[in-house]
Amino acid sequence: xxxxxxxxxxxxxxxxxxxxxxxxxxxxxxxxxxxxxxxxxxxxxxxxxxxxxxxxxxxxxxxxxxxxxxxxxxxxxxxxxxxxxxxxxxxxxxxxxxxxxxxxxxxxxxxxxxxxxxxxxxxxxxxxxxxxxxxxxxxxxxxxxxxxxxxxxxxx
Amino acid sequence: xxxxxxxxxxxxxxxxxxxxxxxxxxxxxxxxxxxxxxxxxxxxxxxxxxxxxxxxxxxxxxxxxxxxxxxxxxxxxxxxxxxxxxxxxxxxxxxxxxxxxxxxxxxxxxxxxxxxxxxxxxxxxxxxxxxxxxxxxxxxxxxxxxxxxxxxxxxxxxxxxxxxxxxxxxxxxxxxxxxxxxxxxxxxxxxxxxxxxxxxxxxxxxxxxxxxxxxxxxxxxxxxxxxxxxxxxxxxxxxxxxxxxxxxxxxxxxxxxx
Numbered sequence: 001x002x003x004x005x006x007x008x009x010x011x012x013x014x015x016x017x018x019x020x021x022x023x024x025x026x027x028x029x030x031x032x033x034x035x036x037x038x039x040x041x042x043x044x045x046x047x048x049x050x051x052x053x054x055x056x057x058x059x060x061x062x063x064x065x066x067x068x069x070x071x072x073x074x075x076x077x078x079x080x081x082x083x084x085x086x087x088x089x090x091x092x093x094x095x096x097x098x099x100x101x102x103x104x105x106x107x108x109x110x111x112x113x114x115x116x117x118x119x120x121x122x123x124x125x126x127x128x129x130x131x132x133x134x135x136x137x138x139x140x141x142x143x144x145x146x147x148x149x150x151x152x153x154x155x156x
Numbered sequence: 157x158x159x160x161x162x163x164x165x166x167x168x169x170x171x172x173x174x175x176x177x178x179x180x181x182x183x184x185x186x187x188x189x190x191x192x193x194x195x196x197x198x199x200x201x202x203x204x205x206x207x208x209x210x211x212x213x214x215x216x217x218x219x220x221x222x223x224x225x226x227x228x229x230x231x232x233x234x235x236x237x238x239x240x241x242x243x244x245x246x247x248x249x250x251x252x253x254x255x256x257x258x259x260x261x262x263x264x265x266x267x268x269x270x271x272x273x274x275x276x277x278x279x280x281x282x283x284x285x286x287x288x289x290x291x292x293x294x295x296x297x298x299x300x301x302x303x304x305x306x307x308x309x310x311x312x313x314x315x316x317x318x319x320x321x322x323x324x325x326x327x328x329x330x331x332x333x334x335x336x337x338x339x340x341x342x343x344x345x346x347x348x349x350x351x352x353x354x355x356x357x358x359x360x361x362x363x364x365x366x367x368x369x370x371x372x373x374x375x376x377x378x379x380x381x382x383x384x385x386x387x388x389x390x391x392x393x394x395x396x397x398x399x400x401x402x403x404x405x406x407x408x409x410x411x412x413x414x
Contacts, residue, residue, distance in 0.1 A: 004197075007200060007201065007204050008200060010204060010208045011200050011203045011204050011207070011208055013208075014203065014204075014207050014208045014211055014309075014312065015203075015207075015308075015312065017211070017312075017316060018207075018309075018311070018312025018313065018315055018316055019312065019315075020319075021312070021315035021316040021318070021319035021320075022311075022312075022315040022358070024319045025251060025315060025318055025319055025322075025354050026350060026354060028341070028345075029247050029251065029319075029322060029344055029345065029348050029354070030345065030348040030349060030350040030353065030354050056349070
């Protein structure tokens with residue numbers, strides 16, 4: 001085999017290995033080809049309190065990931081948190097009277113939005129607003145409520 | 157008194173003159189890359205000496221860095237009962253930071269120093285002047301193919317480093333320490349984002365490729381053509397590359413993480 005042939009083959013192996021490594025990183029390590037590639041539609045929901053929810057948090061129906069939170073802002077009039085999220089358009093038959101709640105995955109896990117489907121005949125579409133919402137549970141409030149109820153009981 | 161001002165002025169002018177020469181040469185080299193595609197043989201040869209020959213050190217170091225990450229991450233995470241997140245830690249630290257940075261440092265030491273010494277020696281033995289005598293522009297013939305080869309090689313090497321490192325972390329974490337195989341991969345896939353993490357890592361390694369190769373090529377081209385000058389230029393290549401890569405890494409990370 002001539003010298004330049006060996007050179008060509010080794011460079012070919014190098015480039016192929018590099019590109020293969022990139023592909024492995026893209027397909028096997030990251031979540032490419034998930035929801036980001038397909039068609040999506042955007043809906044919004046207003047919450048009293050979203051503490052801990054972040055952009056890119058997941059949106060789930062029955063615990064299955066169906067979309068992502070893309071933007072969080074505050075309504076300047078009602079002071080509610082406005083959460084915009086995209087859902088994968090294969091889930092385009094979510095009833096309009098579905099409710100959205102902010103839950104925690106596990107005791108210390110990340111916050112996510114869980115959508116509980118309702119029973120209305122109409123479906124959510126691009127730009128719809130979810131009316132029924134349940135805010136994030138703030139642990140400090142829960143503890144203080146518990147403590148107050150304990151002290152009330154002792155006084156009686 | 158005036159001597160002091162004169163010295164200051166002289167230094168400033170020299171600094172900007174050097175900077176200007178460097179930028180002009182850089183633009184000239186970049187422009188010379190375009191006609192290079194008509195002669196792929198030149199690129200091929202440089203890809204071999206810059207890329208292929210760096211492959212072994214990159215793969216071996218990536219493997220060991222991944223294994224160390226697996227060990228260290230496991231020992232920390234197991235205290236919190238969160239050893240299933242090992243895959244996330246290994247993958248994110250490799251893809252975002254260690255892959256591009258360590259590869260660039262190794263690349264500067266392995267390929268950059270060789271480039272500087274080669275070009276410096278060409279200058280010291282008056283091969284560059286010889287080329288000019290034959291009406292061959294050394295920028296087109298010597299600098300441009302090397303710069304292009306460096307720019308192509310770095311992202312590929314960094315991707316290899318990260319992929320091998322993740323595999324090394326997998327071997328230590330799953331096979332040796334008993335982390336669940338499914339959660340190693342599934343948590344990694346859930347938390348590592350393509351746009352946010354992988355693409356940013358590739359951008360970083362691309363920038364580092366330009367910077368380290370350019371420093372190596374320029375130091376060689378502008379060195380004092382003596383044996384001492386070549387040795388100094390080689391040292392400067394490694395030192396400057398390391399400093400610039402680490403500094404740029406902070407800047408790029410700060411820009412990428414909003």
